[in-house]
Amino acid sequence: MNQLPISVIGSEEGAFQDNALSTAPTTPEGSLTFSPVLRAAADGPLDIESTSLAAQAQSSRLMPSALFNPSVRHVQNICCVGAGYVGGPTAAVIAYQNPHIRVTIVDRDERRIRRWNSKHLPIYEPGLGDIVRIARDGSRECSFLNERSSLDTSDGLSDATTSSSECGSQCEGHHEGPTIIPARQPNLFFSADVARCIREADIVLVAVNTPTKSKGMGAGSATDMTAFEAVTGVVAQHARPGAIIVEKSTVPCRTAQLMAIHRPGVHFEILSNPEFLAAGTAMKDLMQPDRVLIGSSTTPSGRRAAEALASVYAAWVPRNRIITTNVWSSELSKLVANSMLAQRISSINSISAICEKTGADVDEVAASIGCDPRIGEKFLKAGIGFGGSCFKKDILSLVYLAESLGLEEVGEYWRQVVKMNEYQRDRFSRRVIKCLNNTLVGKKITLLGYAFKANTSDTRESPALEIIKTLLEEGPREIAIFDPCCNPVVVQDEIKSLLKGQVALKSDGGPIAVYGSAYEACASANAVLITTEFDEFRNTPATLPTLSKTAKHLDPRPFDRLEPSETEILSLHKFLLRSSPATVHAGGDPLQRYMTEPACAEDCPDCGLVKGGYSTAGNSDDYKPKERLDWNKISYHLAKPKWVFDGKGLIDPMVMSKLGVRVESVGRQGRS
Numbered sequence: 092m093n094q095l096p097i098s099v100i101g102s103e104e105g106a107f108q109d110n111a112l113s114t115a116p117t118t119p120e121g122s123l124t125f126s127p128v129l130r131a132a133a134d135g136p137l138d139i140e141s142t143s144l145a146a147q148a149q150s151s152r153l154m155p156s157a158l159f160n161p162s163v164r165h166v167q168n169i170c171c172v173g174a175g176y177v178g179g180p181t182a183a184v185i186a187y188q189n190p191h192i193r194v195t196i197v198d199r200d201e202r203r204i205r206r207w208n209s210k211h212l213p214i215y216e217p218g219l220g221d222i223v224r225i226a227r228d229g230s231r232e233c234s235f236l237n238e239r240s241s242l243d244t245s246d247g248l249s250d251a252t253t254s255s256s257e258c259g260s261q262c263e264g265h266h267e268g269p270t271i272i273p274a275r276q277p278n279l280f281f282s283a284d285v286a287r288c289i290r291e292a293d294i295v296l297v298a299v300n301t302p303t304k305s306k307g308m309g310a311g312s313a314t315d316m317t318a319f320e321a322v323t324g325v326v327a328q329h330a331r332p333g334a335i336i337v338e339k340s341t342v343p344c345r346t347a348q349l350m351a352i353h354r355p356g357v358h359f360e361i362l363s364n365p366e367f368l369a370a371g372t373a374m375k376d377l378m379q380p381d382r383v384l385i386g387s388s389t390t391p392s393g394r395r396a397a398e399a400l401a402s403v404y405a406a407w408v409p410r411n412r413i414i415t416t417n418v419w420s421s422e423l424s425k426l427v428a429n430s431m432l433a434q435r436i437s438s439i440n441s442i443s444a445i446c447e448k449t450g451a452d453v454d455e456v457a458a459s460i461g462c463d464p465r466i467g468e469k470f471l472k473a474g475i476g477f478g479g480s481c482f483k484k485d486i487l488s489l490v491y492l493a494e495s496l497g498l499e500e501v502g503e504y505w506r507q508v509v510k511m512n513e514y515q516r517d518r519f520s521r522r523v524i525k526c527l528n529n530t531l532v533g534k535k536i537t538l539l540g541y542a543f544k545a546n547t548s549d550t551r552e553s554p555a556l557e558i559i560k561t562l563l564e565e566g567p568r569e570i571a572i573f574d575p576c577c578n579p580v581v582v583q584d585e586i587k588s589l590l591k592g593q594v595a596l597k598s599d600g601g602p603i604a605v606y607g608s609a610y611e612a613c614a615s616a617n618a619v620l621i622t623t624e625f626d627e628f629r630n631t632p633a634t635l636p637t638l639s640k641t642a643k644h645l646d647p648r649p650f651d652r653l654e655p656s657e658t659e660i661l662s663l664h665k666f667l668l669r670s671s672p673a674t675v676h677a678g679g680d681p682l683q684r685y686m687t688e689p690a691c692a693e694d695c696p697d698c699g700l701v702k703g704g705y706s707t708a709g710n711s712d713d714y715k716p717k718e719r720l721d722w723n724k725i726s727y728h729l730a731k732p733k734w735v736f737d738g739k740g741l742i743d744p745m746v747m748s749k750l751g752v753r754v755e756s757v758g759r760q761g762r763s
């Protein structure tokens with residue numbers, strides 16, 4: 092029986108100290124393994140009735156946070172532990188939208204922190220630079236006319252002075268003269284001093300990595316909680332009494348209950364607040380989330396903690412999108428969301444195999460079934476299988492949970508999603524080898540795309556790498572790689588460490604070469620493989636709306652309020668950049684709001700990369716239309732017979748056949 096101790100609120104003063112008794116989960120007894128599932132397995136089926144949390148489970152709720160008690164104390168200081176793909180963008184948006192809250196992102200990786208504090212952000216995410224520059228560096232006072240731009244000019248700033256108003260004098264924002272945006276002080280900080288920043292925080296977000304365990308009990312499917320547990324240790328030691336601890340990382344169900352945040356006589360409320368952002372669209376996902384999920388204990392102190400966190404999000408997220416549940420539902424929801432999304436991809440990929448044998452076209456099948464609103468059109472793109480740091484590990488975590496609970500059939504059901512994914516990827520590699528007469532010896536194979544998906548430099552669990560491993564075994568003359576978002580130097584370093592023990596890179600005498608130009612990478616190739624869904628790789632012309640129409644359509648002015656929100660100012664910033672490309676080149680600052688970026692040291696390694704022609708961070712380039720590859724040029728230089736293997740459904744084979752190129756696409760019948 093799991094008897095959890097009832098926690099007693101400490102006597103020390105703290106920003107969020109509660110004066111009521113709480114049955115919230117705090118410290119588990121004894122020395123627990125930090126795997127809730129292992130523990131569950133040891134104890135037999137989870138016995139909710141036997142825990143002091145039974146009441147919470149029974150009164151499980153899914154409701155908009157507006158129903159909560161609004162008497163919540165003011166959050167002044169937030170610390171986010173983990174300056175990675177989730178912690179960095181999430182905490183940056185929190186700071187951007189809450190100028191009165193001091194937000195510090197901490198990480199033990201000093202190199203990462205140095206880059207966050209420089210103009211070379213450590214991750215590429217479209218739109219991230221705009222947010223970081225305002226919150227981290229502060230901003231100048233600036234002004235604009237609160238009137239929609241006229242159609243006959245594309246210069247958003249100058250036409251602001253000549254345009255005609257559509258709101259008349261009805262709205263609050265309509266007034267004579269320009270709208271003034273006051274200057275902002277910096278409120279986003281990056282630091283490697285983890286303990287100090289935790290000590291100062293009212294809310295601690297934990298956003299460290301939680302990969303799959305690679306050894307020991309549960310290796311290959313259980314979640315490796317080493318980093319998470321290390322942080323909870325520091326939190327337990329240093330956090331203020333009453334501080335709210337938030338699981339931002341994806342963790343196994345029941346982690347909050349077992350989290351070893353324990354200091355005698357001190358109470359910490361633990362919330363689950365999983366993140367649903369996707370790489371490449373992180374800023375949009377954060378600025379306009381479908382939902383913000385907050386799991387808490389149902390005690391008064393748990394509810395108050397949830398409301399404190401909800402109030403932070405409410406700065407920009409409509410209240411009806413902030414959903415609250417019990418902690419376990421919230422933790423489990425994250426695993427289930429990813430598993431169900433991945434399951435759709437595996438389902439359509441399994442159908443693509445049938446299409447290749449029958450003559451049906453998987454894109455046509457997906458489009459037809461997607462018209463049914465019960466099925467929906469999203470996540471039905473067949474390809475070489477899903478990659479990324481999340482899907483596989485989160486499905487496997489669900490599998491491990493099910494198996495640990497004795498639900499073998501449930502585990503096997505979800506494991507099949509991963510198996511199908513691997514089958515699909517390997518099927519694609521085999522198809523390439525088969526079409527090339529079962530031998531790659533003496534041949535050059537080019538991969539267009541190395542990141543796991545478009546518009547990101549994130550390469551974790553990229554299908555491209557697994558395909559490269561398979562191709563390597565066939566002894567090709569060269570494997571060439573080009574990726575529009577990844578820094579070639581970084582890719583080379585990564586391949587070197589991932590293929591340890593093999594002579595892989597050309598510079599070491601191996602066959603793999605990473606290029607900064609698609610045309611160089613494809614020159615004299617025997618086959619080109621499309622392995623990431625970058626729009627740049629399509630062979631059909633981009634259908635861009637005319638500039639003047641776009642400008643008219645997207646101008647967010649006039650704003651209703653005298654003081655526009657940060658979301659509104661950002662939409663104006665983007666509109667002005669898109670409608671006047673000249674401003675992109677002039678520092679990407681059409682409102683002239685930016686402060687000077689931090690200067691780099693003389694010996695800054697990232698400046699060296701930029702001088703060498705490599706971008707280390709995305710910012711103003713985000714607003715430039717992406718140029719498509721010239722397939723005429725590529726095909727001209729391909730070795731005969733000219734092959735393109737389209738792993739992402741980007742290529743129109745008819746157009747390619749006119750260029751004398753044979754195309755094999757996933758989900759369509761080919762020659763193999």
Ligand SMILES: NC(=O)c1ccc[n+]([C@@H]2O[C@H](COP(=O)([O-])OP(=O)(O)OC[C@H]3O[C@@H](n4cnc5c(N)ncnc54)[C@H](O)[C@@H]3O)[C@@H](O)[C@H]2O)c1
Pocket residue numbers: 172173174175176177178197198199200203285298299300301318319321322339340341342366367368369370480481
């Ligand atoms: N990447 C995504 O798109 C995404 C989306 C939703 C949820 N998640 C989840 O969010 C979590 C973080 O993912 P990520 O992609 O940001 O990982 P990441 O590897 O990019 O970042 C994690 C950071 O935590 C730091 N860290 C680890 N241990 C630390 C410690 N003891 N003290 C201080 N810093 C420490 C690491 O140095 C690293 O910079 C994971 O649980 C993941 O499953 C990720």
Ligand SMILES: O=c1ccn([C@@H]2O[C@H](COP(=O)(O)OP(=O)(O)O[C@H]3O[C@H](CO)[C@@H](O)[C@H](O)[C@H]3O)[C@@H](O)[C@H]2O)c(=O)[nH]1
Pocket residue numbers: 341366367368369370371429432436469470471472473474475476477478479480481482543544545624
């Ligand atoms: O129809 C589709 C959609 C996606 N993919 C592939 O699936 C992978 C994952 O794509 P996506 O889900 O867009 O990116 P992630 O960044 O992995 O985001 C997922 O994983 C995150 C981490 O948990 C969650 O927060 C997000 O909600 C969830 O979408 C990529 O390799 C895509 O190429 C397909 O093959 N077909």
